[in-house]
Amino acid sequence: MNLEITKAIKNEVVNFKSPNPAFYEALGHDGMQKLMYSFYDNIYDSDIAHFFPQDPEEFEKVKIKNTKFFIQICGGPSVYDEEMQGKKDLDQYMIDIHKDFSIYLKSRNEWLGTFREVLEELDIDEEIKEDFWQYLDKFSKLTVNRWPKESAYVN
Structure with missing residues (x-):
């Protein structure tokens, strides 16, 4: 199984x-919820925990919303539509957030x-898992909005 993090490039x-x-279909609603809750529990203990609410009740709301x-x-069912406030494109909405x-x-x-850790634990077809990973890997490139400054002193 190839769950490689590919390089993101500015622009x-x-x-x-x-x-x-x-x-x-492989996970169902309960399996998706279990996957996402495991992921966010791990995020809470990661180096990027500061991006998320530290209050347990507020963090629970994030888990629910992002699971949707x-x-x-x-x-799955259109359970996230109410969060989008009338916007049509789910992916663009998430990029904007x-x-x-x-x-x-x-x-x-x-x-x-952190996502790779929980995906590796899943007992589903490897091809299906890799397809989901490709979405995560590519889509996450669009969320990067701070890039290292180039320097004339670095080759």
Whole structure:
């Protein structure tokens, strides 16, 4: 199984597609919820925990909201629509939400690495898992909004 974190490049045109609905079909609602809650529990103990509310009740709301996003983007029921406040494009909405945060390459890599840990534990078809990973890897490039400054002294 290839769950490689590919390099994000500033101003890169990123072509991606939503995950194969087979991912949601393999896990179902309860499996998606378990996956996402495991992921966010690990995030809470990661180097990017500061991006998330530290109050347990507020953090629980984030887990619920983001679980809805992943259920819907993976072909499950349209449970995230009410969060989008009338916007049509689910992916663009999620990109816009991340503009409020300073997301560096290191943050993206930490997020993906944490996701990879929970995906490796899943007992589903490897192809389905890799397809979902491709979505995460490519889509996450679009959330990076802080890039290292280039220097004339670095080759």
